[in-house]
Amino acid sequence: MKKSAAAVSLLLPALGGVAALSWEVIWQLRTSLAFGVSASGAAITLATMMAGMTLGAALCGRFLKSSDQSNPLRxxxxxxxxxxxxxxxxxxxFGWLDDFDRMLYQTQPALAPVAHLVGVVxxxxxxxxxxxxxxxxxGQIGRRVGVPLSTLYGVNTLGAAAGTLLVAFLLIPQLGLQGTAICTALINCIVGIAACVTPLPRVDSATNGATKKSNPAFSAAAQMPAWDVLAVVFMSGFVTFLxxxxxxxxxxxxxxxTTTGFSIMLAVVLLTLGVSARCVAxxxxxxxxxxxxxxxxxxxxFLGTPLIERLDLILLQFGxxxxxxxxxxxTALLVGPAVFLLGLALPWHLSNDYSARGVGKTYAVxxxxxxxxxxxxxxxxxxSFGFVHTAWIAxxxxxxxxxxxxxxxxxxWCPAVGVVAFALAVYLDSGVxxxxxxxxxxxGAHxxxxxxxxxxAATSAIxxxxxxxxxxxDGFAAAxxxxTSHYMSWMGSLPALLHPEPQDALVICFGTGQTANAVRNEGLANTTIVDINPAVFEIAKHFPKNDDVLADPTVHSVLMDGRAFLRRTDQMFDIITLEPMPPNxxxxxxxxxxxxxxxxxxxxRPGGVIAQWLPAHLVSADHARSVAGTFQDVFPxxxxxxxxADINGILIGCVDDDGDIGSRWPGLDHPRAGAPIPQRSLAADAIRKALLLDRHTLRVYAANAAVITDDNQLLAYGDRLSIKESGPRSTKLVHREFLLGQEPPPSEATDLRLEPTSY
Incomplete structure (x- = not known):
């Protein structure tokens, strides 16, 4: 009976770990959809989750006063x-929180962060x-079945590593967010029912009590961690996450x-921690x-950091x-050794014969x-220090x-070698x-x-x-x-030229300011710029070609997630234009x-026009069609x-349906009286002729494409690896796809490649 109970006691924590990490991914996604993507939002979610785990461990440790007073598996x-x-x-x-956040922001915007915290909690x-x-x-289960707590903690962490990959590569791509939540809840319930019906070996209370009295290891002091133990486990948790x-x-x-890269990196860390715990004994x-x-x-x-800071250069040598x-x-080779060694500290001390309260306190710290x-x-x-110097501090x-x-x-030898390793890290600092x-x-050189x-994020002007x-x-050319960035100014000019009397514009994602400057130059009364990254506003001065657009009194900048702004604001606009990071x-x-x-x-407003960049060369052909089809699903x-000039595609849509968009260009045909005519890079006829697909041929191009939704997370968790594996596709190739509305023959797919600056 003890062997079968031990086997079940190893299997159930592993499955519980799978479910736990699945929930963490779902919580982060749901929170970002409800409140917007932001560092503060991610921090609130992480802090809430960790605070809950800390309190749960501490309270449960107090509740479980002795192993013979409860059925721990049940x-x-x-x-x-x-x-x-x-x-x-x-x-x-989260649907309720979405509505509550919008209502509160419109009435008491200063309280919105508080609502975010309360909602997540x-x-x-x-x-x-x-x-x-x-x-x-x-810990209580382990005592009953003869399995060290460090082993149970290890298999739970290994399950979490598996859950990270399972969610990213199978559950969300196949089931969507809601389906993944149902599947994860089913795992929890199966684990729960199995745990409730599995019997554990009985503990002879008389023998157990005699053992505690005769063995000094069971004294009250020995069953609680000493202060130096708590200091070590605190440090290991702090430095590992740092x-x-x-x-x-x-x-x-x-x-x-990408979600692929992040999922793999997180899985490596969890796998390493799980193996570390499993090896403690x-x-x-x-x-x-x-x-x-x-x-x-x-x-x-110290020795791993110089390699990590040169990772982009190292990878080039391997093709x-x-x-x-x-x-x-x-990731395993560079990050694994340090994480494995740091990961020994917690299970090392969890394997001590602490009471349940001692275990809870150790884990909580x-x-x-x-x-x-x-x-x-x-x-x-x-x-304050950058990632290289932060690693040195760690x-x-x-x-x-x-x-x-x-x-x-x-x-x-340890401090001596440590000092030498630190000196070597300082000497090899590459100046990131x-x-x-x-x-x-x-x-190339920069x-x-x-x-x-x-x-x-790390934001740089290069x-x-x-x-x-x-x-x-974060190493990607955002603007x-x-x-090959010629199209960026047209992201601002096109919607203004297609609207008869544009007055108010919304620009989502600032970049270098080219799009915002183009909107401003079209003579609109008010331009609102929304970006989540404060650094892009700070470094705008290093791009003089944006004509200091942020200093214009008609231009207003807002630091917020673009989607959250749309949901929260009650402002109405004549044009909206956006060029976010690549879809994947x-x-x-x-x-x-x-x-x-x-x-x-x-x-x-009625007659309003929206424009969005279609980076078809940075995604698969199917995903490019999905972007176009989803756009037209809402804007027929x-x-x-x-x-x-650069064959970059721009989707344009109008809320009205009283004539095909692009059949009339009010801004070209009837310039506003008294408004200055900006210097544009294309003549009026060239602007009209650049309309590649009208509403009918666009529908043919996007025929049968999957619609992108918040639930299916198609661009983040769908078939997203082909472009990253082979490099960006030629814009000329993409242009032919636009015209033909079909995938080109495989032999043509490698004919053309973008220059590095085509990002």
Whole structure:
């Protein structure tokens, strides 16, 4: 019976880990859809989740006073069922929060962040607390079946790693968000029911009590962690999450900020932590003390950072590296050693014979350290020091903690080697953020004009040898002044020329300011610019060709997620134009979904016009058609205009249906009296002729394409790897797809390639 109970006790925590990470992904997505994508929003969600887990672990540890007074496996089952039930209510609860946030922002905008916090707490705090409560319960279960707590913690973490990949590569692509939530809730319920009906070996209370009295290890002091234990587990949680945020910043720049890349990086960290916990028992048996492993972890941080800061240069030497397996291997080699060694600290001490209360306290302190590490990395360390120096600080904290807490017990060679490793890291500093940045594509020699490390992204103004400048966000060229960015000014001019009397414009995503400047030059009375990244407004002065558009009294900038602004505002506009990051970047699906276009349509006055960039060369042919089809699903009177200079496509749509859009150009045919005529790069006839697909041929082009929704997350979690693996497609090739409305033969797909600056 004990062997079968042990097997079940290993299987159920693993499945519980799968479900736990699935919920974390779902919570982050649901929160971003309800409140907008932002660093503060992500921090609130993370802090709420960690706070719930901390409180759950601490309270459950107090509740479980002794292993013979309750059925821990049954209690674990009840908690899993509660998590599943809470998950099933997510869609409805986030819908209410969406409505409440909009109402509060329109009446009391200063209270919106408070509503965000209260809303997230009300939705995810209880299930997060149930997750945290499972750790001290694992300790009680382990005693009954003879399995170390470190082993149960390890298989739970390995399950979480599997859950990360399962959600990203199978559940959301196949089932969508709601289907994934139902599937995850089903896993919770299956685990809960199995736990409730599985019997555990009985504990002889008389024998157990005699053992506790006779064995000094069971004294009250021995069953609670000492202060130095709590300091070590706090440090390990703090530094692990500090490094995760810092190093992920560099890895994202090399791999691009896609959900695929993030899921793989997170899975590597969780897998490494799980393996580390699983190995604790065998590592302890070798007799090497924990402080030695901590010193080696610091050395691994110092030696790993120079490689990570050169990752983009290293990858170029290996040719085609853009596959998930390569990303996984590279992340494991660079990040794995330090995370493995740091990950020993918590399960090392969890394997001590602490009481349930001691286990709960130990885990709670580690979790507090983790959340403080993540938040301080994003809001203090990265903005103040950059990711390279933040990693140095993390290594110094680990080495210093080992020396302070363990003193002479630390082998003499550890501090000496640690100092040498730190000196080597300083010597090999490549100047990221000062003399160079990491690129996701080989752009070549450059000068850093300005660099800002923000809570959620690194933003840089870069100048190349030919004098052209661009804005790079996490290594990706978000906007630039170079030949293949010719279309950006037309993102502003086109909707203004298609509207008879435009007065109020909304520009979502500022970039270098070309689109906003083009809108302003068309003579509108008011232009509102919305961007989530404050750094793009700060570095705008380094792009003189935007004619200092932000200083114009008719131009107003708003720091907010564009979708959240549309949902919250009661302003109406004549034109809306947007050029977000590429559709397959993390979080950007929300700006290409049907629900987003419906929000935009609701904020347009009669006759209103919307324009959106269609980066067909950066996505698969199917996804390009889906973007066009979803756009036309909400704006039936739509067309595709292609810039003759760079053949970039721009979708244009009108809320009215009293004539095909593009058949009339009021701004060209009847210029407004008294309004200055701006200097445009194309003559009137060329502008008209560049209308590539009218509403009828656009519908043919997008025929049978899947509609992008908030639920299916098609661009983020669909078939998104082909472009990253082979590189961006030729715009000439895409132009032929527009005209033919079909995928080109495979032999043609490799004929043409974009120059590096075509991003």
């Amino acid at each position: 209690l674990y089952g009840v908690l899993e069922i509660v998590i599943g039930i809470c998950g099933l209510a997510l869609g409805m609860m 009300s939705v995810i705090f209880l299930p997060a607390a149930c997750m945290g409560a499972s750790i001290p319960i694992f 490094l995760e945020v810092a190093w992920f910043r560099a890895l994202r720049a090399a791999f691009e900020t 065998s590592i302890k048996a070798r007799g090497i003390r924990l402080e030695t492993y901590l010193c080696v972890a610091a050395i691994a941080i 085609n590296h853009n596959t998930p397996l390569n990303w996984f291997a590279i 580690n979790t507090i350290g983790a959340v403080l590490g993540a938040i301080s990395a994003a809001w203090f360390f990265l903005p 290594g110094a904290v680990v080495l210093g903690t080992a020396l302070v807490l363990y003193g002479k017990q630390v082998p003499a 953020g000062r003399t160079r940045i990491l690129f996701s594509f080989p752009y 000068t850093v004009v300005a660099h800002h490390e923000g809570p959620d 100048e190349f040898e030919n004098g052209s400048r661009g804005v790079f966000i 630039a002044f170079w030949p 970047h993390a979080g950007v699906n929300a700006l290409y979904s049907r629900e987003f276009y419906e929000l935009a349509r609701a904020r347009l 009177n739509a067309a595709l205009w292609a810039d003759p």
